[in-house]
Amino acid sequence: MRNAFLLALLLPGPAFAQSAVAPIDAVDPMIGTAGEGHTFPGATAPFGMVQLSPDTDTGCEIRACYGHAAGYRYEDPTIQGFSHTHFSGAGHSDLGDVLVAPQAGTARLDPGDPAKPGSGYRSRFDHASETARPGYYAVTLADGGIRAELTAGTRTGVHRYTFPAGTPAHLVIDLRSSLYNYPGKILWSGLHLRPDGTLTGFRETRGWAPGRKLYFAMRFSAPLTGHGFVDRDAAVTYKGFQGPGRGSEAVAEKLGKALEAQLDFGTLAAPLEVKVALSGVDEAGAVANLEAEAGGFDAIRARTAAAWTQALGAVEIAAPAPMRRTVYTALYHALLAPSVWSDADGRYRGPDDQVHRADGFTFRSTFSLWDTFRAEHPLLTLVQPTQTTVDVVRSLVASRRFSPDGILPVWQFAGRETWTMIGYHAAPVIADAYLKGIRGFDADAALDAMVASADYAPYGGLGDYIARGYVPIDKEPEAASKTVEYAYDDWTIARMARAMGRDAIAARFEKRAANWRNSFDTKTGWLRARLSSGAFRTPFDPTAINYGSDYTEGNAWQYSWFMPQDQAGLFRLLGGDAKAIAKLDAMFDYDNSKLDYSHAEDIAGLIGQYIHGNEPSHHVAYLYDYAGAPWRTQERLAQIVASQYKPTPDGLAGNDDLGQMSAWLVFTALGFYPVAPGSNEYVIGRPFVDRATLNLPDGKRFIVVADGLSATNRYIAAVTLNGVPLARSYLRDAELRAGGELRFTMAATPNKGWATGRAARPFSMTAR
Amino acid sequence: MRNAFLLALLLPGPAFAQSAVAPIDAVDPMIGTAGEGHTFPGATAPFGMVQLSPDTDTGCEIRACYGHAAGYRYEDPTIQGFSHTHFSGAGHSDLGDVLVAPQAGTARLDPGDPAKPGSGYRSRFDHASETARPGYYAVTLADGGIRAELTAGTRTGVHRYTFPAGTPAHLVIDLRSSLYNYPGKILWSGLHLRPDGTLTGFRETRGWAPGRKLYFAMRFSAPLTGHGFVDRDAAVTYKGFQGPGRGSEAVAEKLGKALEAQLDFGTLAAPLEVKVALSGVDEAGAVANLEAEAGGFDAIRARTAAAWTQALGAVEIAAPAPMRRTVYTALYHALLAPSVWSDADGRYRGPDDQVHRADGFTFRSTFSLWDTFRAEHPLLTLVQPTQTTVDVVRSLVASRRFSPDGILPVWQFAGRETWTMIGYHAAPVIADAYLKGIRGFDADAALDAMVASADYAPYGGLGDYIARGYVPIDKEPEAASKTVEYAYDDWTIARMARAMGRDAIAARFEKRAANWRNSFDTKTGWLRARLSSGAFRTPFDPTAINYGSDYTEGNAWQYSWFMPQDQAGLFRLLGGDAKAIAKLDAMFDYDNSKLDYSHAEDIAGLIGQYIHGNEPSHHVAYLYDYAGAPWRTQERLAQIVASQYKPTPDGLAGNDDLGQMSAWLVFTALGFYPVAPGSNEYVIGRPFVDRATLNLPDGKRFIVVADGLSATNRYIAAVTLNGVPLARSYLRDAELRAGGELRFTMAATPNKGWATGRAARPFSMTAR
Structure with missing residues (x-):
């Protein structure tokens, strides 16, 4: 049965895919x-x-x-x-x-x-x-x-x-x-x-x-x-002496x-x-x-x-021309960084400003990791699983080796660290690749580098974070954001260590992964910055956005959702699914008319307090799935795609951030998104293209079909994976990599019964 | 006879040499x-x-x-x-x-x-x-x-x-x-x-x-x-983002x-x-x-x-303690540059600011060539004939290879060209080494580099020099000095080319070697700067010293003697030996009381218009030999050594110039000086030490003995080389390198009959 089904996948796709322009001609770099x-x-x-x-x-x-x-x-x-x-x-x-x-x-x-x-x-x-x-x-x-x-x-x-x-x-x-x-x-x-x-x-x-x-x-x-x-x-x-001429x-x-x-x-x-x-x-x-x-x-x-043509060919897309142009351009933008930095002979200038040689790989730089750990790197594990992803991991580990501080890159380009943004998000990038079975790098050296980065006290309040379980705002700016992002990064370290059998490391970092709770104010339901004294800092305004404030390019509205490793825990603190859904709705529906964020450059693409133009919001629309209301995710995605992306020069609502804005769209167009890199799960949203084929190594193909997709038919009525009904709102990475077919049946009305049960929900809502 | 004599040289020297402090302890770096x-x-x-x-x-x-x-x-x-x-x-x-x-x-x-x-x-x-x-x-x-x-x-x-x-x-x-x-x-x-x-x-x-x-x-x-x-x-x-700490x-x-x-x-x-x-x-x-x-x-x-101890051991000196201290310190100062610039692994940063590897040699830099081609490099051919001299030639040729202008160094340190001073005096350094039989470098590449440097039109008026036979002062400053120094450098290129059988190059540069005449005013007897029109520039003052004037850190008094390749030609233009001697005397005895050279930093150590503190004078005291009056050279040397060198912190009359002032003293103390590097001759002055042994490769030793030397006995009465009376006022390089004994008998009165005949005089006075 299954074999016969896979055979059928090799047949040609619908006629309209055949007649579309080549992917390279569908890209519009403007x-x-x-x-x-x-x-x-x-x-x-x-x-x-x-x-x-x-x-x-x-x-x-x-x-x-x-x-x-x-x-x-x-x-x-x-x-x-x-x-x-x-x-x-x-x-x-x-x-x-x-x-x-x-x-x-x-x-x-x-x-x-x-x-x-x-x-x-x-x-x-x-x-x-x-x-x-x-x-x-x-x-x-x-x-x-x-x-x-x-x-x-x-x-x-x-x-x-x-x-x-x-x-x-x-x-x-x-x-x-x-x-x-x-x-x-x-x-x-x-x-x-x-x-x-x-x-x-x-x-x-x-x-x-x-x-x-x-x-x-x-x-x-x-x-x-x-x-x-x-x-x-x-x-x-002093001009010195004059030479010839x-x-x-x-x-x-x-x-x-x-x-x-x-x-x-x-x-x-x-x-x-x-x-x-x-x-x-x-x-x-x-x-x-x-x-x-x-x-x-x-x-x-x-x-x-x-x-x-080869790189864009990793995804074959059938869709009406404007959407196809938008998605292929997004894929193009996702294939620009991390860019090659080593010379043809393998030599490169590293974080110590010294020349080293990349042996057996191409050294990459331009790591905008705070942005790209979210969807850009998970996308690369699918469309560039060997060449780029292995290069990336090896380059990150080599960078740590030659880092004057002995830690992984934060925001690196031209081999040099800029110390921009927060976190040690090289950790989720490496862990995500490792947990997905990607090899070709020294996993022990990689894990050592991740641990060293997470334990480096002088960096970003880590000394206090380790000692107290949270970053105190009176000692370190953007403390609330740092606490939750560190805790997530810690969870990815724990996941990789556990998979490698490095149990002592796993246990230590599993404990640290719960640190997000130490900065969460259960009384008000907001992630908030705490002082060394333990008190939450006041005054508190969940809409305030300022550089160097309690949050990083965001506020409590966005950051209170960032615990991808434990959304179940968050929802319990919020008082259950219904209250979580209500808070999500309040975020999207917030009336901004009295707010002015013009002082904050990166704040663009606002839908209420959901800010698609900057990264802290990127996973939030998918959180309705976690609350058992995937049809609400489907609605929000339609709202976001329609308002934030266009096939025109002004078609991006915010900085593309080295592919993260674009990678969000590529995943979302295909119908799923990596809410928690390191979980090996993709949370199902809804497709925006009629058909897509992911061309994977060894000739494997993972095909997404959206039957009946139209502007009106914006809801999922049913889903099958390889012909079998799929009752859960997430896909496993192994299911993608094996090749197969994910078929959506789209409808004009929501299916409020699909994937609502707790067992059907994504990672952290059930123990996996 | 000869063998028996050489055997005798291996016997211990006089007792006072045995009792002196070790050479290293005789050096006073102050x-x-x-x-x-x-x-x-x-x-x-x-x-x-x-x-x-x-x-x-x-x-x-x-x-x-x-x-x-x-x-x-x-x-x-x-x-x-x-x-x-x-x-x-x-x-x-x-x-x-x-x-x-x-x-x-x-x-x-x-x-x-x-x-x-x-x-x-x-x-x-x-x-x-x-x-x-x-x-x-x-x-x-x-x-x-x-x-x-x-x-x-x-x-x-x-x-x-x-x-x-x-x-x-x-x-x-x-x-x-x-x-x-x-x-x-x-x-x-x-x-x-x-x-x-x-x-x-x-x-x-x-x-x-x-x-x-x-x-x-x-x-x-x-x-x-x-x-x-x-x-x-x-x-x-812009301070950028803050890193850890x-x-x-x-x-x-x-x-x-x-x-x-x-x-x-x-x-x-x-x-x-x-x-x-x-x-x-x-x-x-x-x-x-x-x-x-x-x-x-x-x-x-x-x-x-x-x-x-090893390096200073190249010369064993017996002399009263103050003179021994002065000469050993001079030898020490002569052994500091050209200094090592390549790393232990052979890599070095070259004139193009790029990293290269010295293969089979140690790359040297700190080339003060306008100074050091005169006596410092000739001294190194005797005391460091293989290690340093071969390194120097290979480094010069490598520098030319990686020179942005494709020419040999002028004044280089840390691998970088400074364009200080004039000439292409790497040419005499290389030619002198080659003509003395020193090998271990690519002579063809070296000669190519010398020719390329001499033919590089944009450098120092060379385009005009090649076209006109002199550097015109209205187009290029210091034109008189450049013309005579280029002509001398050309002669060394010709000498090396002739020895290599590269006859076309030899013929071309032999012709150029006569260019000094094109800037010599036969009417007044001075080397003078000429205009493009052919006229000598006026006003003319043979005592004027100014930066960027007709001469380089000097005036007509010093520069009118710089044609080491053709002193015979000069003396003819001056009207014969007697007039040459009179002019030399006028130079040394000039009354400076009405002159002020305080604006010119390098002008120090004046004896009339002889300026020992700067290099253009360095060979001049030896020119009496060329006029058949070596006893006058002997007098002038006593005058110079007594007034310009002391074993005290203020013991150098001028800048040591990376060993040139010191190398002058080492040679002069031994009794001879390389007036014309490239001629393979050393002009005999008079010794200032009682005994000196040059330890040469293969255990050969060249011993200088000054019998009866004292403050009073300042003249040479007689000279023998290997026991045979020496009737000429020069030594051949091959005679030194063969080992042997040069014995002076010193006296209180001059021997005005020694080495006066034309055949007894140094290079260029007779055809060799």
Whole structure:
């Protein structure tokens, strides 16, 4: 019976899936470039080290910078140039390295005023001239009449510029340009024109990552007819002795804090290709990375398109075009980070700023773990179970080995720790992978790293947390959030330790996993910050959101739900299922009309006190399942998807946060969500696509079908798993990985009897 | 006959040589620490990467800095601390890295005011408490009552501090401190306390060498009882997020531009040893260098003493104690640079700021080539013919390979080019070694590098020099000096090319070697700067000395003698031997009473217009030999040695210039000098020691004996080489290397008949 059923799955799907455009053509990288998304539209390979993308504005002070965290804002009228590194959806920023500004006729060395065309190297542009596809971006720079195309391999970016016929072609490389470019950010930089015509260089910056080093190598399809290296720094006390070419800018090497290169190519008969490789190790590493990726623009574009086709092919989706576009773009955004950081030869610059070698894996960085432990990493365990997930775990463990503090990354990029956000959420990422059976890393070293991170007293009030069972707010800010997130992380450590037979560790951390209770005010029903004295801090306002307050980018409304390891315990404290449901409803239905959160950058996408634009809310809509009311989850999901995601530039309600906002949608579209990574369970919501196939290793396929799905048919009437009715509101990870079919029958009215019983509810409501 | 004679040489020398103190005890590193010498008194191994030495003052503006180029001035009343890198005798400066200031009782973080004892970490000291020996320095820091001892291995320095009993011991590491510390010099720095108690760190500086990186690792004989890392930079726009230990200084890592570490040790029962290793590669390199040199203070001190005994043993000297002390100290100063720059594992940071590996040699840096090509490198071909000389040539060629400009070093340290002084004097260094038969390097690559350097148009007016045969002063400063020095360098290239059978190169550069004539004004008899028009620049004053003028740190008086490849040609232009002698006498006897050279730092040690304190004069006293009047050379040398060298702190009349001033004395004391490196000849002056033995490879010994030498007997009456009368005023290099005996008979009256004939005169006076 079962075998015959599986055989049937191999037959072709419905006709409308066949006729849809290829996944790569369904992706629209412009989604999220307006509004709050902070995504970039430029060219990148899956998890690529290079994100080659237009910067519309970089010259901004801190608050104005926020909107330009990814360099590009859809509503800006001009493009300054194209730089090689960008975060996808970060709420803080840096990068924008090695800005290239093509210039026709006259080379200008300053970006100029957007309101004064021709005042600098920036140019006006029209969205009608733009094309953005995975691994490809093109735009016409109107002021110079230059057609600019970008593509990227893993460690290279390739620019192709078509200059107007008969006009001298120039490039300006502005090493002063950067995102979040505070005064004093550029510590040192260098330009070096090698005898073979390769331009190499480097930059050291004091930005979000302190003392970050980035090296580059650049080759051109046409010979230079001239070059000038200029130092725009007027405040050099001691200039040293003059090297060869004194009085000229045509020197072979220049060092300084405000360097620019002007490169002249004369009048070109063919488009100019500029191939650029990056390295975190050294200039030789950049040259080797450049040579490791053979070919020019078209070859690299084709290879990267093939890589995207393969990566996006992990999920086959059938849905109406707008939803399909939205979900495939979400999958695309989920496949950008953690990005490659080691060189082609395996060397990388680690958290100690020293060069190490990744032996047998590719070192990844850009870990936005407070965001991504929730759904992004669980998604990667399904769509990139070996390549990326194993790399991620090995990179986290290697990072801990070379961490000056001896702990796992918190928010790391370019190999450097930034200490942004809270928790030790590398622990759930590793535990989730291990518990799902993913191997290929040293589990003992990983567990040791998790324990060391959880026991490191100087970090985030952990000394007090360990001693008292909660983080006291008079000693450490954001104490309420830290207490509950630490307790969850502790639970994941315990789960992994138990699975490994490391029972002493398991027992200790199982005990710590209950610490969320120590910061929960049972009288009021809120998670609250406590003082060292044991008293809850007053005054207390569950709607207050302030940086450095009792909570992390949130308030009691959001944080009072964060105990994924023990929702049963929470619900008991709240007084049972009905009261939990009432409180969930109160959250979604809260009248915000008298509140102002404009001071808190990350607070966007509000549905009452549910804030989809930031992560602490992300699991909350699924909690109705825990209370035995899955139809209410189904309603809320419809409300969220409809209001928070659109296939347009302003289509993301909040920062994509390195794929977390997007991974939420990919899971939700498929009909389930990992509320408690480490539990090996996915909580069933409802599907938003007609059909989806997860292509798993060894040719296994897990197929989701939503029979009768429509705007009206938004409720689950029935569910079968491999043809057998499914009476519970969760799926097991092993069920997915085995392959099979999950079939939903959708209806216009809720099935209030499905999965209501206690045994049918997700993890922690029953002992598993 | 000859064999019997050589056998006799193996017999013991005169009794007074037996009774003298060992060479290592004859060295006084305090010589040159007052006056103009710019030497340092601290501890270093032969050619060591580490020069661990007291800094009496670092907080100075540019002019005041000059006197503190080596960190220590004998007349200063206080010591700030002990830093790990120093130049020996440079006229410009940098370094002073990783200052350690021991503190008893209270730790102070600023150096304080020398006039206010206790106002900072500096301490008063008394020279009576000082001991300075090769590889060992000690002083009592009076304010804290701390006995400080220093020693050094090749890549390590070891401090030993004996604190007063019962007083808490602290160290302050001040990464802000530096020599020539202009505002903005410290680009970035880091401190990192590793779990095993090793303190590592780094500093990047924009000083004389642009963008220099230095890493260190430090271990302590007693455990830390506490530590604090502080950033004294008040002007940080963006501080980033706070890592573990927020609000505390006891962090594991700190990065910034103005860092200090306070290290606490409590009350110690035993002296505190602090072992520090440096690396130009990375912190791991520093740790490996630290571990490569086993043992603590006493073990390293003993090994370095043995190394000095061996190195100084290259020359055995018998002389009255003051002269012996002066000459052995000169030999010591000649054995400090070019110093080791590669790590124990062979890796080094090269001129391109990238890390390379020295395969089969030790990479050396600190090349003060404009100074040292004259006598320092020729001396090394005799006292360090294999180890150092082969390293030097290989390092020069490797530097050219990784030079951004593709040329040999000019003035390089820490692997980085500074573009200080003029010429391509790596060429004579390499040619001199090659022509003397020293092998062990790729001669073809070396010659290619020499030619590339000589043909690199952007450097120092070379484009015009090649086109016109001279450097035009309206296009390039110091044109007269450049023209004659280039012509000499060209001659050395030609000599080496001819010896290698590379005849086309030889012919081309032989022609260039005559270019000195193109800048010589035959009407006035002076070397003068010419304009592009061909006219000599006016006004002209042969005594004028100005930076950036027609000459380099000199004037027409000194530079009109610089054509070592063709002194015969010069003398003809001057009108013959008698006129040449008259002009030499006019130079030495010039009345300077109406001149003021105080604006030119390097102009010191004047005897008329002969300026022994700077290099352009160094060969001039030997030129009487060329005119057939060696007795006049003998007189002038007595005058120079008596007035320019003393066995006292102010015993050097000018900057030692990385051994050149000292190498001049070592050669001169032995009775001969390499006027024209590349000629394989040494011009005979007169000996200043009773007996000297050059210990050469394969057990060969070249012995110099000065029979009857005394203050009165200052003339050569007769000379024999291996028992045979020597009628010429020069020695051949092959004669030295074969071993043998050069015996002078000294007398109170000149022998005006010796070596007067043309055939008896040195190179270029006759065709050889």
